Amino acid sequence: xxxxxxxxxxxxxxxxxxxxxxxxxxxxxxxxxxxxxxxxxxxxxxxxxxxxxxxxxxxxxxxxxxxxxxxxxxxxxxxxxxxxxxxxxxxxxxxxxxxxxxxxxxxxxxxxxxxxxxxxxxxxxxxxxxxxxxxxxxxxxxxxxxxxxxxxxxxxxxxxxxxxxxxxxxxxxxxxxxxxxxxxxxxxxxxxxxxxxxxxxxxxxxxxxxxxxxxxxxxxxxxxxxxxxxxxxxxxxxxxxxxxxxxxxxxxxxxxxxxxxxxxxxxxxxxxxxxxxxxxxxxxxxxxxxxxxxxxxxxxxxxxxxxxxxxxxxxxxxxxxxxxxxxxxxxxxxxxxxxxxxxxxxxxxxxxxxxxxxxxxxxxxxxxxxxxxxxxxxxxxxxxxxxxxxxxxxxxxxxxxxxxxxxxxxxxxxxxxxxxxxxxxxxxxxxxxxxxxxxxxxxxxxxxxxxxxxxxxxxxxxxxxxxxxxxxxxxxxxxxxxxxxxxxxxxxxxxxxxxxxxxxxxxxxxxxxxxxxxxxxxxxxxxxxxxxxxxxxxxxxxxxxxxxxxxxxxxxxxxxxxxxxxxxxxxxxxxxxxxxxxxxxxxxxxxxxxxxxxxxxxxxxxxxxxxxxxxxxxxxxxxxxxxxxxxxxxxxxxxxxxxxxxxxxxxxxxxxxxxxxxxxxxxxxxxxxxxxxxxxxxxxxxxxxxxxxxxx
Numbered sequence: 001x002x003x004x005x006x007x008x009x010x011x012x013x014x015x016x017x018x019x020x021x022x023x024x025x026x027x028x029x030x031x032x033x034x035x036x037x038x039x040x041x042x043x044x045x046x047x048x049x050x051x052x053x054x055x056x057x058x059x060x061x062x063x064x065x066x067x068x069x070x071x072x073x074x075x076x077x078x079x080x081x082x083x084x085x086x087x088x089x090x091x092x093x094x095x096x097x098x099x100x101x102x103x104x105x106x107x108x109x110x111x112x113x114x115x116x117x118x119x120x121x122x123x124x125x126x127x128x129x130x131x132x133x134x135x136x137x138x139x140x141x142x143x144x145x146x147x148x149x150x151x152x153x154x155x156x157x158x159x160x161x162x163x164x165x166x167x168x169x170x171x172x173x174x175x176x177x178x179x180x181x182x183x184x185x186x187x188x189x190x191x192x193x194x195x196x197x198x199x200x201x202x203x204x205x206x207x208x209x210x211x212x213x214x215x216x217x218x219x220x221x222x223x224x225x226x227x228x229x230x231x232x233x234x235x236x237x238x239x240x241x242x243x244x245x246x247x248x249x250x251x252x253x254x255x256x257x258x259x260x261x262x263x264x265x266x267x268x269x270x271x272x273x274x275x276x277x278x279x280x281x282x283x284x285x286x287x288x289x290x291x292x293x294x295x296x297x298x299x300x301x302x303x304x305x306x307x308x309x310x311x312x313x314x315x316x317x318x319x320x321x322x323x324x325x326x327x328x329x330x331x332x333x334x335x336x337x338x339x340x341x342x343x344x345x346x347x348x349x350x351x352x353x354x355x356x357x358x359x360x361x362x363x364x365x366x367x368x369x370x371x372x373x374x375x376x377x378x379x380x381x382x383x384x385x386x387x388x389x390x391x392x393x394x395x396x397x398x399x400x401x402x403x404x405x406x407x408x409x410x411x412x413x414x415x416x417x418x419x420x421x422x423x424x425x426x427x428x429x430x431x432x433x434x435x436x437x438x439x440x441x442x443x444x445x446x447x448x449x450x451x452x453x454x455x456x457x458x459x460x461x462x463x464x465x466x467x468x469x470x471x472x473x474x475x476x477x478x479x480x481x482x483x484x485x486x487x488x489x490x491x492x493x494x495x496x497x498x499x500x501x502x503x504x505x506x507x508x509x510x511x512x513x514x515x516x517x518x519x520x521x522x523x524x525x526x527x528x529x530x531x532x533x534x535x536x537x538x539x540x541x542x543x544x545x546x547x548x549x550x551x552x553x554x555x556x557x558x559x560x561x562x563x564x565x566x567x568x569x570x571x572x573x574x575x576x577x578x579x580x581x582x583x584x585x586x587x588x589x590x591x592x593x594x595x596x597x598x599x600x601x602x603x604x605x606x607x608x609x610x611x612x613x614x615x616x617x618x619x620x621x622x623x624x625x626x627x628x629x630x631x632x633x634x635x636x637x638x639x640x641x642x643x644x645x646x647x648x649x650x651x652x653x654x655x656x657x658x659x660x661x662x663x664x665x666x667x668x669x670x671x672x673x674x675x676x677x678x679x680x681x682x683x684x685x686x687x688x689x690x691x692x693x694x695x696x
Contacts, residue, residue, distance in 0.1 A: 076111050172689075209246070368418070388444075397431060404420070568620070572675055626665040626684060649667070
């Protein structure tokens with residue numbers, strides 16, 4: 001059969017000549033690596049290895065003639081080629097759907113195992129793929145291949161794929177856990193030696209030959225325990241287990257007898273927790289797993305998990321169902337059918353393992369598809385509208401609804417992982433303020449706010465032009481104090497809103513004419529009640545006495561004071577006023593870099609000021625400086641945090657610090673108050689890859 005492997009590889013080498021992988025290496029290397037996993041690690045026979053090469057030769061080059069190969073090999077190649085056409089969209093990222101398609105496309109159950117080997121090779125080579133491709137392969141592995149490997153009993157492969165997924169998905173947590181495992185390795189070895197010491201003589205006298213092995217949980221498995229149990233690394237109960245591997249002939253009666261004898265010696269010496277006894281000797285798992293598990297209390301009062309099994313059982317447990325027929329000393333022909341039956345059974349029946357044994361998708365994200373099968377990753381809770389903006393801002397702006405898995409839905413319909421989403425647009429559609437209640441992603445929120453702001457400013461320009469034209473016709477003046485008083489009476493929080501309502505004709509411009517005429521009549525009559533006093537900007541204000549300027553946070557534009565651009569005060573900040581010669585009173589933060597100089601040099605120009613008691617819908621500019629690790633994901637996280645608060649992003653600039661390996665990010669925001677700004681700063685500072693956040 002080795003000849004057929006060489007022949008198959010020659011066909012693949014010819015078909016793949018000139019084809020390279022993402023890193024420029026020959027593509028035949030992928031086939032060689034998969035073949036090695038199939039043969040050396042899983043133990044499948046040469047015909048399966050030949051099927052690997054012929055699959056790669058004909059997957060794209062369908063005209064290759066391989067008809068002279070044995071029928072069983074051709075059957076496997078046909079199944080592998082069909083499975084390679086499965087797109088993530090076809091499965092909606094559900095493992096059961098994927099498994100059903102594999103069963104449907106393949107009559108030989110070995111095909112499923114070869115496909116798992118293929119994915120393992122891809123995961124081992126993950127670093128060579130571009131970022132977008134890498135993210136999709138990680139997600140497919142988590143949602144489809146790891147559950148299938150678990151169900152087929154390929155536990156070593158499952159564990160390795162989990163750890164590779166974990167290393168790329170959350171590198172910081174992965175490093176933390178693997179470093180702690182390395183740091184505590186000697187402690188585990190010492191505990192094992194202390195554990196076996198009082199048992200050595202008893203086992204020797206009984207003539208039981210064995211070896212001890214420490215089985216340490218994988219980094220991902222430990223992480224999952226930490227998440228589920230809400231404990232730190234040190235709080236995980238079973239980071240490792242002590243395993244007895246008994247060396248004896250592969251005889252069912254003898255093996256069980258020796259395992260129970262070792263169990264007796266262990267429980268005589270150490271106090272067992274019988275509630276945690278797992279007897280998979282008497283009743284093996286459906287996948288054939290055999291072992292005794294017991295938890296005992298050691299001399300230090302710590303609980304230790306103990307696993308007892310024979311050499312044959314350990315080999316089969318480590319190598320999965322394939323090991324049933326590959327085990328040395330067991331006749332291959334006699335057991336191949338049993339193994340194939342177990343694989344077929346696993347694929348055709350729901351897994352009996354508990355849900356917590358399987359990896360879980362990230363809870364803060366969902367994964368959906370475009371109609372063409374392109375994968376899109378969104379925040380959990382995202383709507384059709386979020387998806388539309390994720391595709392393109394212009395599509396989001398004109399979104400009127402969509403279709404989820406072929407069913408028509410509104411723009412606010414929530415999405416779930418696996419959904420196939422199609423967007424409907426209308427050229428006359430435009431965002432409304434209530435859209436902000438239906439989106440959760442920062443991109444959608446930012447774009448909607450920008451569109452609303454642009455529309456508001458456009459209407460404000462129309463209103464301003466209308467007012468100026470009418471005032472000119474009426475030959476009337478409209479001083480700033482008149483406007484401020486009129487806006488206060490009509491409860492307008494900003495000049496833009498006021499002018500926009502004029503443009504929309506929500507506010508009648510004739511009301512302004514009447515107001516001006518009323519003010520002129522009052523002045524002529526000698527009464528000017530309610531008119532704001534004019535400020536002589538050339539006067540020096542004294543800080544002595546009890547005079548306090550109360551800042552109307554609803555509108556700081558067009559009044560007798562302005563916010564200083566050097567420190568950008570926000571509602572709620574500790575502030576003071578500085579009387580300028582030409583620009584009225586400038587409001588500075590107490591912490592302004594210029595504060596000390598102004599107070600020392602011009603004490604007679606300092607004005608005590610306070611904010612009005614309650615915040616309003618006014619907007620204040622604030623600038624932040626952020627230092628973060630150089631990782632593109634952190635930029636999206638920062639945008640997401642900002643989008644979650646009552647803030648409008650005005651600019652976002654990123655520069656790379658090559659020396660420190662960091663991003664230096666400048667952010668300019670509009671916020672309603674310092675309380676909201678503090679929340680944003682706090683949340684940004686809590687992000688994993690953010691090093692420092694400061695207000696500038």
